[in-house]
Amino acid sequence: AQTVTQSQPEMSVQEAETVTLSCTYDTSESDYYLFWYKQPPSRQMILVIRQEAYKQQNATENRFSVNFQKAAKSFSLKISDSQLGDAAMYFCAYRSQETSGSRLTFGEGTQLTVNP
């Protein structure tokens, strides 16, 4: 079974600074997807970024980028130029490459605080 671990229960960053959230996972599969979801106080889980394991290039979405290290099974999220609206709980998630029906396995989450 796959597991996802986020070792940082809480992180804080100054507005406009950069912060990196850590995630490691364990799997025996070679093809899979990794995701970072954001859950603000509104509780809506919002996809931040996704990475296909077969792609060597790290995914980037505006101020959000990942450092995907497949051999090390590491998938960290970097938030540049942090904004107050980035404050939320961030979850790392894993999914097999199966099509419809495959489960998402989540980490425990990292609560990010952005200080003005």
Added chain:
Amino acid sequence: ETGVTQTPRHLVMGMTNKKSLKCEQHLGHNAMYWYKQSAKKPLELMFVYNFKEQTENNSVPSRFSPECPNSSHLFLHLHTLQPEDSALYLCASKGGVTEAFFGQGTRLTVV
């Protein structure tokens, strides 16, 4: 808005009550999920439905009863719950190889 709508947003129920949670999506997705989110714990997958058929039950107690009448609607029927069942219940849907889209959740309190 993600296209996945959950009702009600908040629910308080007694341990002898029967209530239902509803999830609706019109994204054309074929898979729908129920997750439980408790404080300080990872999201726990409860049920998976694929093309209206239940494909996964993650050892969920029978006091939780899912129903998927069609690919757009998913229900979670609740009866004789316990206080430890109080949590945020999240519904999600997914189509093909896309990411899962989540609803805003139902905050359930069992008293």
